[in-house]
Amino acid sequence: MAIINSYPLVTPKLTDLILGTSAGSNGRNKTASFTVGAMQSLMAGVTSVTSGNVNTIVIGGTTQQPTVGTVTATITLASNSLATGAQIATYVATNHPGTVSGTGTFNTLTKWSVNGADIEDSALLDDTSGQTLTITSRQVWPSANNSKDLGGIDFRWKNLWASQTLYAENIALTGTNTYLSLGGSTGTVGQVLTSGGAGASATWTDNVSGTGTTNKVPIFTSARAIGDSLISQASNGIIIDGVGTDGKLTLNCSAGTHGVTLQSPPHASSATYTLILPTTSGVAGQVLSSGGGSPSQLVWSTQAASGVASVVTGNANTITVAGTAADPTVAANTTAGVGTGLPNLATGGQIQAAIDTAVSSSLTYRGGYNASTNTPDLTTSPNSILTGDTYAVTVAGDASGFWSPTLNIGDLVIANIDNPTAIADWTEVQSNIDVATDTVQGIANFPTAGGLTVATGAVSMPDTGVAAGTYTNTNLTVDAKGRITTAASGSAGGYVGWNLAGDSGTNASVVNNSNVIIQGGSGITTVSNGFNLDIAAAGFAGIAIAGNAGYVPDSTGEVGTFLKADGTWAAAGGLPTITVNTGSQTGTQTVYPLSVTPSSVNYVNVFINGVYQAKSSYSVSGTNLTFATAPPNNSVIEFVTTT
Numbered sequence: 123m124a125i126i127n128s129y130p131l132v133t134p135k136l137t138d139l140i141l142g143t144s145a146g147s148n149g150r151n152k153t154a155s156f157t158v159g160a161m162q163s164l165m166a167g168v169t170s171v172t173s174g175n176v177n178t179i180v181i182g183g184t185t186q187q188p189t190v191g192t193v194t195a196t197i198t199l200a201s202n203s204l205a206t207g208a209q210i211a212t213y214v215a216t217n218h219p220g221t222v223s224g225t226g227t228f229n230t231l232t233k234w235s236v237n238g239a240d241i242e243d244s245a246l247l248d249d250t251s252g253q254t255l256t257i258t259s260r261q262v263w264p265s266a267n268n269s270k271d272l273g274g275i276d277f278r279w280k281n282l283w284a285s286q287t288l289y290a291e292n293i294a295l296t297g298t299n300t301y302l303s304l305g306g307s308t309g310t311v312g313q314v315l316t317s318g319g320a321g322a323s324a325t326w327t328d329n330v331s332g333t334g335t336t337n338k339v340p341i342f343t344s345a346r347a348i349g350d351s352l353i354s355q356a357s358n359g360i361i362i363d364g365v366g367t368d369g370k371l372t373l374n375c376s377a378g379t380h381g382v383t384l385q386s387p388p389h390a391s392s393a394t395y396t397l398i399l400p401t402t403s404g405v406a407g408q409v410l411s412s413g414g415g416s417p418s419q420l421v422w423s424t425q426a427a428s429g430v431a432s433v434v435t436g437n438a439n440t441i442t443v444a445g446t447a448a449d450p451t452v453a454a455n456t457t458a459g460v461g462t463g464l465p466n467l468a469t470g471g472q473i474q475a476a477i478d479t480a481v482s483s484s485l486t487y488r489g490g491y492n493a494s495t496n497t498p499d500l501t502t503s504p505n506s507i508l509t510g511d512t513y514a515v516t517v518a519g520d521a522s523g524f525w526s527p528t529l530n531i532g533d534l535v536i537a538n539i540d541n542p543t544a545i546a547d548w549t550e551v552q553s554n555i556d557v558a559t560d561t562v563q564g565i566a567n568f569p570t571a572g573g574l575t576v577a578t579g580a581v582s583m584p585d586t587g588v589a590a591g592t593y594t595n596t597n598l599t600v601d602a603k604g605r606i607t608t609a610a611s612g613s614a615g616g617y618v619g620w621n622l623a624g625d626s627g628t629n630a631s632v633v634n635n636s637n638v639i640i641q642g643g644s645g646i647t648t649v650s651n652g653f654n655l656d657i658a659a660a661g662f663a664g665i666a667i668a669g670n671a672g673y674v675p676d677s678t679g680e681v682g683t684f685l686k687a688d689g690t691w692a693a694a695g696g697l698p699t700i701t702v703n704t705g706s707q708t709g710t711q712t713v714y715p716l717s718v719t720p721s722s723v724n725y726v727n728v729f730i731n732g733v734y735q736a737k738s739s740y741s742v743s744g745t746n747l748t749f750a751t752a753p754p755n756n757s758v759i760e761f762v763t764t765t
Contacts, residue, residue, distance in 0.1 A: 134158045162406050197385020198368020210372025210383020217352060217370065222341060364389075485512045485536060493529040494519030500535065501543070511537045525550070560736050573603055574732050582758055583732025590702045592718065598700065604734075606762075609700060701763040709755035716745045720763050729760040 136159030144154035197205050197213045224240035226232050233244035247256040301308050304315060309326030316327040332348035334340050341351035352363045362369040368388055374381035387393040395416035404410075404422030413419040445451035458466040460476035468476075491500065491513035499505055500513065501524045515533040520526065524545060529535070532553035539547050558564035568574050568581045575582050588609050599608035701718045720726050723742040728735040730753050740749045753759060 136162065197370025197372070197383045198364055198387055198389075203385070205370070205383035205385050207373070207375070207380050207382035209381075209385065210370060211374045211379070211381025212372065213370030213383045213385065214372030214374065214381065217365070217367075222339065222351075485510045487512050487514075490514050490516035491529075491535065492517040492519070493521055493525060496521040496524070500548075505541055507537050507542060508540050509537055560739075573605065580756070581731045581733075583729065583760075588702070590704060592701050593699060596697050596700050598697075606700065606702075612697070699765045701765065703761040703763070705759045705761070707753045707755055707757045707759060710752050712749045712752045714747050714749075714759065714761065716742075716747055716761060716763055718763050718765050719745050720765060725764045727762040729762070730754075731757050732760075 136157065138158045139155040140158065140161060142154060142156055143151050145151050197209055222239070222241055224232075224235060224242050226241065227243050229248055229250065230243045231246040231248060232241040234240070235242045245258045247258060248254075249256070302315065304324060304326060307326060309315075312329045312331065313326040314329040315324050317324050328346050330342075330346050330348055332340070332343060333350075334348065335350050335354075337355045338350040339353040339355065340348040343349040352365060352369065354361045354363065362371055364370075364386060369386045370383050371385075372381045372383040395418065397412070398417050398419045400410070400420050400422055402422065405424075408422040408424050410420045411423040413421060456467050456469050456472065458464045458468075459472045460468045486508070488498075488511050491498065493515050494517045496519075498513075500507065501521055513535050515529045515531055515535070518528060518530045520528040525535075526545065529550070530552070534551040534553070536549040536551065537547065538549055542548055558566040568576050570576060573583060575584055583605075586605055586607050588606055593609050593611050595612040595614050597608075597610045597612040598606055601607050699718075701716070703714075703717055705714050716726070720742055723737055723740070726742055726747060728740060728747070739751070740747055742748075747761060
């Protein structure tokens, strides 16, 4: 063989031959030649072509009978989508039954061509006046042996008879009785003469009637009627109009059962353009590409089998399309994430994270909540509840003990975390708190006329001008609300008088400056200087008091004091001592120290923000006062102790 690389390189044609081996059915092979076209038909060829958009043209089927799957649209003149053979066949069969093709000349009557399927120019010309019928390239004259009456009036036939072939250049029928008679019959209204063919007489037949439009190709609208078709002839081509639907052109198969349809774009698109086919058939694998504009020259171009490999954006970043046709992937510059003014793409995860962050601190109303039946379920995990989800209580209840206190209609519950499972995971907003009592928290009314002050939600009692402290022999002034408005230390109560009674006789009144003589007993000395009684300490153990096992202690006491039943000395006729202590609340403190020791809880009055507190709400032990429940945070507490 010759050296292969010595042969010249040429562009292959479909008819070129390729040398090869043909496998025989008997196992014996022989050398044979194959055409390039035959080889091409056996190749799988292009399986798919990815267009500039997401539409895909898929070539399938077999080599002998390929199929094309593509996006198809209704056949119209303005459509730029491919159409299936079935669409084209259906359109033509529906809209153009019995379509007649062919060409003709203006003012020239048509005739059927030799194949009986097309029309062409006849020899009859009908001028624009509608009065002259001209026969071109034909002759009409009587034979020599026929009787004839040529008349001679205005060069018109009067009577004409012909038994053989008749040729005429011009036939004009005028007068009141201008009719044609064939075989003694003038036919009926509207009938025309129809040739019977060679050796057969002509006959009167029903005329093909109808109306038409200039440059419109006629069609039979019925067996003997012609009207306008959807096809018209323009100066440079054929136009297929759409009536009620977009124009279509269907190319059927040889059996007329299948076809491919081309359809125009819809009317709403206002599309008007021209596509010019390329000058060659292209090569295997090439696709038609638009040159843009109108008219647009279509050209054959070769595209990579993988479709679009990358899309270059307006900047230097590149978006790469990979994966498969069924599951494409996109690689792009997504490092910037989601944010205002960022030009990069973002992944689904980045977008979700941005959304979660944006809504994490916001409330989302999810609808009503039946707290009696726990509908929807707010207490079971996982429950698909997110932070900020808010529900309005429509039916009161505690969800079988989950909510404490019980939720009432109109209350709001707000999720503090995702998938909450405990009451601490929720924020409860009460909308209809009941009126407060001495044991139930609720809505309270504070009349300012009673001396209280309400400012920015805080209730306080203004100062009365009384300084806190301990007062001896106190002189007090109390207003109508029971508040101490003034307090001052006063003088001890003075002596008024005693009533003395002996074992018998009448009571004796002892007044100031009276002398009292006590007789009997060792160590008792009577004195007469004023109202003092001195009891000598020598040998004195105490004075026994009936009903009391104790004794009065040995003491001289103080001026102005008297001996109490408990054995202590007190100011005679004096008032009790009022001690006022104050404190503030942190929200948790329950024990408060007092500056004095009350004899019992009954001698201590407590005011919180000016409101008197029931004694059942606190207890006293020594100098400590203890609340059963810590007072509200930032409240002002006042302790008034009587001793």
